[in-house]
Amino acid sequence: MKTILTIITAFLALQTLWAGELNLRMPFKPGRLSPIAWWDAPKGRLFEEEGKFLVALEPGSGMRFKHNFTGNAGDVIEFTLTMRCESGPVSIRLGQYAREGWIGERAAFITEAIASFAVYQGEILLENAVEPDKDGVLRKVSEFSFSIHAHPGAKQVVIENIKAVLRPKEEQP
Numbered sequence: 001m002k003t004i005l006t007i008i009t010a011f012l013a014l015q016t017l018w019a020g021e022l023n024l025r026m027p028f029k030p031g032r033l034s035p036i037a038w039w040d041a042p043k044g045r046l047f048e049e050e051g052k053f054l055v056a057l058e059p060g061s062g063m064r065f066k067h068n069f070t071g072n073a074g075d076v077i078e079f080t081l082t083m084r085c086e087s088g089p090v091s092i093r094l095g096q097y098a099r100e101g102w103i104g105e106r107a108a109f110i111t112e113a114i115a116s117f118a119v120y121q122g123e124i125l126l127e128n129a130v131e132p133d134k135d136g137v138l139r140k141v142s143e144f145s146f147s148i149h150a151h152p153g154a155k156q157v158v159i160e161n162i163k164a165v166l167r168p169k170e171e172q173p
Contacts, residue, residue, distance in 0.1 A: 022069050022077070022164040024146065028053040040064040040147070057157045059088065062149030068097065073128040073141045074169030081120045081148070082161040085113045088154030093147045094124050098139035103129045117160055 025035035030046055030053065038044070041063035045056045055063060071077070079092055090110045096103040108122040129139040146164065150157040 020166065022146070022166055023067075024065055024162060024164060026161055026163065028055055028159075035065050037064045037066045052160060055159045057148070057150040057154075057159070059150055059154045059157075060152040062093075062147050063159075064095075064145055064147035068143045068145050069166070071126050071141060071144050071166060072169065073126055074172075075126045076123050076167045076169075076172060077126070077144075077146075077164055078123045078167060079108070079121065079162060079164045081110070081122075081159070082117055083120065083157065083159045084115060084117045085110075085150075085154060085158075086115050086156040087113045088157075089151045090154055090157055091149045091151065092122065092124065093149060094126065095145040095147065096126060096141050097143050097145070098129070099142050100133065100135075100137050100139050103139045103141060115156075117158075 025033075028034065028036070028046060034046070036044065036046075036055065041057075041061065043058040043061035044063045046053055047056065048054070057063060077094060081092065083090070091107045092110075093105050093107045095105050106124050106127065108124050110120050110122070112120075126141050126144060128141055132138045148159060148162070
């Protein structure tokens with residue numbers, strides 16, 4: 001039993017070290033195969049246009065991908081988002097978690113609105129907690145969630161595709 005746990009732990013550690021595309025399970029799909037946690041996106045709407053499934057977000061709402069991903073402080077998540085938005089800001093957010101619990105969010109904001117589909121690129125750095133929690137523990141990032149939010153004032157936000165790549169701290173210049 002100890003050997004199996006050691007092998008699983010080693011595999012997970014190696015998986016974290018390898019840079020690679022996060023499996024966001026794109027493109028969008030209907031039903032239980034959807035990559036979206038719909039309970040966190042009650043105002044999101046999946047629809048089909050020109051043979052592609054797209055997600056429309058109402059102002060002030062967002063969507064979260066179902067699964068969390070492994071990451072450490074200093075790792076960078078590079079994203080490429082294909083969407084259209086008539087006006088208002090949209091943000092990509094990483095919810096950071098430690099083994100002890102929630103740390104906080106890191107975000108990248110897209111303020112440029114284009115009425116036709118456009119590709120937006122950016123990156124977000126994972127960071128440990130700045131201050132210890134009430135028990136005196138300084139929380140260190142071990143995993144993160146991935147979400148997209150249409151802020152109040154955003155109009156006609158439609159997301160076609162998103163890709164994200166995790167670049168470990170060791171591979172950065």
